[in-house]
Amino acid sequence: MGHLWTPWRSTYLKDKRDRTACIFCLAAASTGDEESLIVHRARLNFIILNRYPYTSGHLMIAPYQHVSRLQQVDDETSAEMMRLVRRSEQLLEQTYQPQGINLGMNLGEAAGAGIEQHIHMHVLPRWFGDANFMTSVGSTRIIPEELSVTWARLSHAFQDE
Ligand SMILES: [Zn+2]
Numbered sequence: 001m002g003h004l005w006t007p008w009r010s011t012y013l014k015d016k017r018d019r020t021a022c023i024f025c026l027a028a029a030s031t032g033d034e035e036s037l038i039v040h041r042a043r044l045n046f047i048i049l050n051r052y053p054y055t056s057g058h059l060m061i062a063p064y065q066h067v068s069r070l071q072q073v074d075d076e077t078s079a080e081m082m083r084l085v086r087r088s089e090q091l092l093e094q095t096y097q098p099q100g101i102n103l104g105m106n107l108g109e110a111a112g113a114g115i116e117q118h119i120h121m122h123v124l125p126r127w128f129g130d131a132n133f134m135t136s137v138g139s140t141r142i143i144p145e146e147l148s149v150t151w152a153r154l155s156h157a158f159q160d161e
Contacts, residue, residue, distance in 0.1 A: 024118040040158040044077040056145040062120040091157045098125030
């Protein structure tokens with residue numbers, strides 16, 4: 001699935017050079033969820049929008065714990081993560097009516113992890129033709145919805161549950 005996450009990679013790498021701390025830990029520690037793009041905080045994990053989304057509604061579920069491997073979190077954390085994956089699936093379907101959803105976790109840089117030191121599960125809505133479209137326009141990504149709009153829609157959806 002590595003190719004799925006590559007369109008934003010060149011942009012991401014430019015940003016990465018300016019960062020010294022883990023963006024997941026920074027976001028979790030921040031008090032401004034809208035600014036840090038956190039749409040939901042659970043007890044052991046939080047849900048954050050991808051700042052370089054592949055499609056609208058592309059979110060990531062990460063534990064508060066700074067770990068690089070799934071085997072390093074306890075059963076309770078991984079069980080909550082899976083519950084949040086299921087809730088995300090449901091809310092993304094209600095909010096965006098996608099034709100499919102990708103779930104994925106890249107462990108280690110060789111597997112395509114952009115931020116390899118802190119695990120995160122990608123959940124992203126898919127539509128027929130979105131990948132073909134990406135190929136046809138090369139490195140230019142068309143994001144049909146502003147991140148602030150996605151944040152408002154999804155943070156409210158999680159709140160309303
Ligand atoms: Zn971290």
